[in-house]
Amino acid sequence: xxxxxxxxxxxxxxxxxxxxxxxxxxxxxxxxxxxxxxxxxxxxxxxxxxxxxxxxxxxxxxxxxxxxxxxxxxxxxxxxxxxxxxxxxxxxxxxxxxxxxxxxxxxxxxxxxxxxxxxxxxxxxxxxxxxxxxxxxxxxxxxxxxxxxxxxxxxxxxxxxxxxxxxxxxxxxxxxxxxxxxxxxxxxxxxxxxxxxxxxxxxxxxxxxxxxxxxxxxxxxxxxxxxxxxxxxxxxxxxxxxxxxxxxxxxxxxxxxxxxxxxxxxxxxxxxxxxxxxxxxxxxxxxxxxxxxxxxxxxxxxxxxxxxxxxxxxxxxxxxxxxxxxxxxxxxxxxxxxxxxxxxxxxxxxxxxxxxxxxxxxxxxxxxxxxxxxxxxxxxxxxxxxxxxxxxxxxxxxxxxxxxxxxxxxxx
Numbered sequence: 001x002x003x004x005x006x007x008x009x010x011x012x013x014x015x016x017x018x019x020x021x022x023x024x025x026x027x028x029x030x031x032x033x034x035x036x037x038x039x040x041x042x043x044x045x046x047x048x049x050x051x052x053x054x055x056x057x058x059x060x061x062x063x064x065x066x067x068x069x070x071x072x073x074x075x076x077x078x079x080x081x082x083x084x085x086x087x088x089x090x091x092x093x094x095x096x097x098x099x100x101x102x103x104x105x106x107x108x109x110x111x112x113x114x115x116x117x118x119x120x121x122x123x124x125x126x127x128x129x130x131x132x133x134x135x136x137x138x139x140x141x142x143x144x145x146x147x148x149x150x151x152x153x154x155x156x157x158x159x160x161x162x163x164x165x166x167x168x169x170x171x172x173x174x175x176x177x178x179x180x181x182x183x184x185x186x187x188x189x190x191x192x193x194x195x196x197x198x199x200x201x202x203x204x205x206x207x208x209x210x211x212x213x214x215x216x217x218x219x220x221x222x223x224x225x226x227x228x229x230x231x232x233x234x235x236x237x238x239x240x241x242x243x244x245x246x247x248x249x250x251x252x253x254x255x256x257x258x259x260x261x262x263x264x265x266x267x268x269x270x271x272x273x274x275x276x277x278x279x280x281x282x283x284x285x286x287x288x289x290x291x292x293x294x295x296x297x298x299x300x301x302x303x304x305x306x307x308x309x310x311x312x313x314x315x316x317x318x319x320x321x322x323x324x325x326x327x328x329x330x331x332x333x334x335x336x337x338x339x340x341x342x343x344x345x346x347x348x349x350x351x352x353x354x355x356x357x358x359x360x361x362x363x364x365x366x367x368x369x370x371x372x373x374x375x376x377x378x379x380x381x382x383x384x385x386x387x388x389x390x391x392x393x394x395x396x397x398x399x400x401x402x403x404x405x406x407x408x409x410x411x412x
Contacts, residue, residue, distance in 0.1 A: 003392055005362045010408045011093070011101045018044070022102070026326040026357065044156060045082050049108040066278060069106040074096035076147045077247070080133075081110040088133040089212040090116040092265040094259060097293050104285040111253060112180035114262040116246040135218035135248075148177075148379070151188050167196035174198075199222070221303055227339055256289050260296055267306075279303035294323050298330045305333055312338030321350075328357040328364075338345075339374070347371045355384075362391050378405060 009028045012096040013020055018037030023029040042048050048153045052068040055061055064073065071082045085104045094115040095101055104113040106314035118134050133151075135143055142149045154173045161169035174197040175182065183190055183197070183350060202216050203224055240262060244250075250258045256314060263282030266272060283300040290296060301317035304310075314337040321331040332354045338347035351368045372381035 002362075004358065006284045007361070011095075014101045014104075015040075026328070027324065045069075045106055066265060071106060072152065074107060074200070077109050078107055079152075080150050081108060082106045084110045084133055085114075087131060087151070088116060088118075088246065090118045090134075090246060090267070092117040092236070092261075092270065093293065094261045094264055096294070097260065097290050098152075108247075111249040113256065115249065115253065117243040117261065117265060118246045120242055120244045131211060132214040132216070132218045135214050136220075139220045140222075141216065143221055147371065167194050171195065235390075238269070239273060239275050240265065240277070256286055260286055260290075262292075263303075264299045267303040280307070280355060292323060294320050294327065294330070297323075298327070298333070301330070301337070302333055305337055305340075308340065310337045310341065313337040314341060326357055328354055328361075330358070332364055332367060335371065339367075339371055344371060344375045348360050348375060359387075360391060362388050365391070366398065369402065372407065373402060378402060 007028070010022065010149070013030075014385075017035060018039050018041045020035055021031050021033060025050060045054075046130070047069040049068060052065065055067045064070070069082075071079050074082070081104075088110070094117075096111075096115060097111055099113045104110075110116070113120045115318070117311040119130060136151070137146075137150075139149075146304055153176070155171065183195075198216070201220050201222070201224065205215050205217070243265075245253075245258070245261075259282050262277075263279050263286070266277075266282065267279035272278065279299065280303050283296060286296060287300070292379070297316050297320045301313045301315075301320065304316065305312035317330055317334040320327055321334055324330065328374065331350050335350040335354065338344070338375065348371055351364065351371055354364045355368055365384045369381045369388065370385035372378075372384060376400060382399065382402045385402050388395050389399050
């Protein structure tokens with residue numbers, strides 16, 4: 001459990017907070033006044049509202065209203081993308097080159113900002129630990145009529161049904177399509193479940209602790225299995241062969257963007273069954289296509305670091321830091337590459353900058369303490385290790401080890 005060191009990045013904030021003020025120089029960091037709007041607001045689904053407000057104030061109205069996005073009037077892909085921006089998590093979600101998570105606007109297709117890899121279709125009847133979106137798209141209802149069935153077919157984004165009206169509300173939504181061919185069970189059987197469609201066809205999962213996974217079966221099965229334990233994760237689930245681009249978006253994306261997504265997924269710890277396909281082989285050619293692509297260069301540097309090729313890792317991570325001097329994660333990785341090359345002076349310099357950028361992240365102080373100890377600067381190393389314990393009282397091992405370490409003269 002990372003406790004208070006858990007990193008909350010922009011991709012988290014844009015789906016859990018309304019509007020924020022981001023620091024233009026530091027990735028994932030907010031600047032004063034931090035939050036303009038705490039809750040998710042109108043503009044998240046309807047787009048910028050300035051023109052709409054002005055039209056209402058001046059009385060210059062049109063029908064249909066062209067000053068605001070109405071998701072219900074959008075084509076299917078763009079309509080569903082409004083919900084998918086947050087409710088589709090996937091196995092790997094990549095932000096496209098030159099984009100940030102906050103760049104998505106209602107009316108755009110999801111793939112204009114995000115490349116999402118999801119679990120490939122499987123014949124298993126098990127309840128897979130995936131998002132509501134992935135489950136819904138497996139349903140016979142969606143596959144028979146994807147233009148008609150979507151998130152807002154069942155969910156009213158402006159209203160949450162009261163618990164006492166819940167069964168009636170969703171039954172009404174089901175009967176929008178199924179009124180003529182309703183439930184085949186006798187009334188006495190239906191009464192056992194309060195005549196609730198979702199009680200039978202959308203049962204809840206038994207496991208409750210899988211992050212970003214649906215707790216209600218959105219496959220809307222005619223005869224769902226009696227037990228709804230989630231399908232266990234396997235190592236194969238993290239393999240490229242087990243994943244596919246969401247909604248066949250790879251057929252519409254530039255080939256190099258597809259390659260970039262696959263490479264960054266592998267750089268993040270994914271696997272490939274093809275020995276010649278790895279993060280370096282996929283990403284290295286793209287440095288000529290997008291030499292200013294910070295996230296991709298970071299992934300390439302991280303891939304070399306994983307291979308313990310510290311010289312190449314340093315080369316590419318230095319390019320990221322040149323582009324983004326206050327990129328904490330890239331600078332921390334660069335410090336590790338320098339340690340691997342035994343350039344402890346450079347490592348000390350970089351990790352010192354990192355802890356200034358983020359004085360609350362345990363891993364940064366771990367790198368700093370170990371770097372300083374290797375330099376023979378034990379008092380400073382011990383102070384860094386003490387900071388680790390301040391942030392996470394469970395992590396005393398490095399501090400205790402440094403206390404026992406015989407003192408040597410610091411490096412000149």
